[in-house]
Amino acid sequence: MDFVIRPEQRVSARHYDTVVAGGGTGGVFAAIAAARCGAKVALIEQKGYVGGIAAEGGCGLHSFFNLGRAFGVDKRMVVRGIPEEFIQRLHAVKGCSGHNETILRYEYDDDALCVDVEAYKFVALEMLREAGVHVMLNTFVADALRSGDLVNGVITESHQGCEAVMGKVFIDATGYGDLCARAGASYTEPNDYSVVNSMGVGGIDIDKYFAFLRDNGALNEYARGPRDGRDDQLIRVDGNYAKISPELAEAANLIGMSSTTTTLHDNYLMFIKINHKMASSPTDRDALANAEHELRRRQRVAIELLRKTIPGAENAFIARTAPTITIRRARCVECEYDITNEEVVNGTHFEDDVLSYGFHDNAPRMQIKNGGTYGLPYRSIIVKNKANLLAIGMMITSDHDAHMSTRNTVSCMAMGQAAGTAAGLCAKAELGGVRDLPYRELYDGLKQGNVWFDAEVYK
Numbered sequence: 440m441d442f443v444i445r446p447e448q449r450v451s452a453r454h455y456d457t458v459v460a461g462g463g464t465g466g467v468f469a470a471i472a473a474a475r476c477g478a479k480v481a482l483i484e485q486k487g488y489v490g491g492i493a494a495e496g497g498c499g500l501h502s503f504f505n506l507g508r509a510f511g512v513d514k515r516m517v518v519r520g521i522p523e524e525f526i527q528r529l530h531a532v533k534g535c536s537g538h539n540e541t542i543l544r545y546e547y548d549d550d551a552l553c554v555d556v557e558a559y560k561f562v563a564l565e566m567l568r569e570a571g572v573h574v575m576l577n578t579f580v581a582d583a584l585r586s587g588d589l590v591n592g593v594i595t596e597s598h599q600g601c602e603a604v605m606g607k608v609f610i611d612a613t614g615y616g617d618l619c620a621r622a623g624a625s626y627t628e629p630n631d632y633s634v635v636n637s638m639g640v641g642g643i644d645i646d647k648y649f650a651f652l653r654d655n656g657a658l659n660e661y662a663r664g665p666r667d668g669r670d671d672q673l674i675r676v677d678g679n680y681a682k683i684s685p686e687l688a689e690a691a692n693l694i695g696m697s698s699t700t701t702t703l704h705d706n707y708l709m710f711i712k713i714n715h716k717m718a719s720s721p722t723d724r725d726a727l728a729n730a731e732h733e734l735r736r737r738q739r740v741a742i743e744l745l746r747k748t749i750p751g752a753e754n755a756f757i758a759r760t761a762p763t764i765t766i767r768r769a770r771c772v773e774c775e776y777d778i779t780n781e782e783v784v785n786g787t788h789f790e791d792d793v794l795s796y797g798f799h800d801n802a803p804r805m806q807i808k809n810g811g812t813y814g815l816p817y818r819s820i821i822v823k824n825k826a827n828l829l830a831i832g833m834m835i836t837s838d839h840d841a842h843m844s845t846r847n848t849v850s851c852m853a854m855g856q857a858a859g860t861a862a863g864l865c866a867k868a869e870l871g872g873v874r875d876l877p878y879r880e881l882y883d884g885l886k887q888g889n890v891w892f893d894a895e896v897y898k
Contacts, residue, residue, distance in 0.1 A: 450594070450601045455481040455573070456866035457859070458593055458606035460580045463491020464848050465832040466612030467563045468521050468855030469862070472888060473610075474570035476863025481573045481604055483580055483595055486762065488560040489567065491614065493848045496635050496765030498710045499553040499675065499701040500526075502798030502849045503538060505893075509546040509803070510810030517795045517812050520890040522852035525566060526552065534558025536664035536674050536703060544660035544677070546803040551662030553674045553701035556639075556709065556759070575604075580613065583621040588826045589872075590622050608827045608862040608873060612855065615722060616770030616834045624822050624830075625773040631839050632767035633695060633714035634721055636734040639759030640708045643745065643752040645673050645700070648708070651749055652678035652698075659698075667705050675701045690744055694737040707758065711745075713737045721769050731764055767846060771837050772830040776818035780840035783807065788814035788894035791878045793857035793885060795893035796850050800843040812893040815845065817881060820858055826872035827865070829858045853890070860884045 457473040459466050462484030470482040482489070493500060503523065507514030516523065516538075529535040536553040567574050575595065582594035584603065592605040611618040616626055652658040657678040666672035677699040681688035691698070695714030702709045715734050719726045738757060745752050781787075783799065786807050792814030799805045807813060819835055822828040831854040833846040844850065864884050865876050886892070 448601060450603050452592070452603040452605055453481065455479045455604065455606045457608050457610065457862040458604055459483065459610045459612055459859070460593060460618040461491070461612035461614060462489035462574065463612060463614055463832070464493040465851040465855035465858070466491070466610070467567060468525070468852050469610050469612055469831060469859035470572045471521055471566055471570045472856045472859030473863035473866070474572050475888070476860060476867060476884065478863040478866045480571070481575060481606070482567060483575045483578050483593065483604065485577070485579045487576050489563045489574065490556070490560045492765045494554070494556045494559040495761035496637050498697070498699045498712060499551070500848050501548045501550045501552050502796070502847055503552070504550045505797035505812055506546070506549055506802070506806060506810045508549055509806065512810040514549055517797050517891050517893055518849050518853045520853070520885070520888045521856045522849060525562065528566065529554065529558060529562045532558055532562060533665070533703070534562060539662045539664040539674065542661050542663070543658065547660065548798060548802070551664070551675045553662070553664065553703055553709065555703050580617050580621065583618060585622055588824055590825065590828050593618065607866040609829070610858050610862055611772070611822070611828065611830045611834065612832055614766060614769065614833055616772050616830065619772045619822055619828065619830055619834065620770060622825060622828060624825055624828065626770040627837065628720040628722060628770055629768060629839070630717065630720045633716045634730055634734070634764045634766050635712055635714050636738065636761050636764055637710045637712045638738050638741070638757050640711050640742065640745065640755050641758035642706060642755040643708055643749060644706055645676060645702050645708060647751040648700070648749055649673050649676045652676065655683045657682035666703055674703065687748060694740050696741050696744070711741060713741055721764065721766050727764060734764065735760070766833070768833050768842065770834060772834045773823045774819050774830060774835055775821040775823055776816050777837050778815065778819050778841050778845065779838050780805070783813050783841045783844050786811040786813050789816035791817040792892060792894065793817050793820070793881070794850070794853040795891055796844065796853065798844060798847060798849070800847060801840060805840060805843070814894060815854065815857070817857070817861065817878065820854060821873055826874070829862060829873060831855055831858045856888060856890060857885060860888060
């Protein structure tokens, strides 16, 4: 490979208290929380909208509650604060179903919450603007400016050119760990998940899909809620293709197609998830480009499979795709504390909890003990050997099984509020680094933000 010397460049600089890199699932809530603490906040997002994987990659949101029914204990909302405020705002514009109970397989999750992805993007952007966040869309994190263990700024690239975005506290919410990598943080690249592109499918009826699974003895779970202005409608369905025929199961497995789907609209499935396991980490640009092509090829195969298989779907078509691949993990950033799956499933709480969470994506094989919750310690989002850098979302937790809980959307939302509150308080108090923030002040700030602590540190 040839190399060139990049000349020094004089660029304009903007100054903020808190800089959030990445406007996805966690970054939105981090920026809002920091701004509500009185910080001057910039949010840098490479796409033309915010919302990230929560609006692109999954099958709706869930897991705001502990797993009560499976254990015969009280069901309670354990993720509240700004994430739940967002859900209420989304529900007010008919952009989500609200909290609906899962029917049949509730030992996986009690909560089925379906979203309209376009409404999600709009409401998230509205809340950011109301909070006074400077939202820099269509802007890439190109590099980090640092001195010693301090991050001083982020070099960005956009259509208007190169800029320096300077700050006091930085939050990496990129999903890929781009800011942490450029700031010299230690990380690994486990490549332990498939990548995804989820498509919306028009011309297909969820009621007929439900009947197809039910009549073939293949129904796993479903949920009912509002759909196109009518209550008590099917909004989520999941099944087991292997119970229908080995041929159908094999065809779906070959293209990584999930049977789970959600909707808020007639004749439209909001998510059909297509998976692909890459041979290398999704940080590999050329390998990622090949995976983008492969997933879109698989989507074409998937739509033909749905047309041939599902009654009434003969004219089904791809109505929406994610603009880029969505991931479950790229870089795993080394932080001050690395939570283990043993701590997760045993419902461990810590002296520096910043949230409580009660969902595990490996359920029912792995569940939080007694239908309870575990806590995520503040230390687990503090990037090791960096004074003023926090990492949130899928970038933390090296234990794959523990990560199967911490990486989920609602956990990332709660993590975002925790990191944003910490960053905002640190900047406001002119602290030298994120470790200098007394936990009691962080705890009080989170309580003021309506964060729920299942294990109270301070009575």
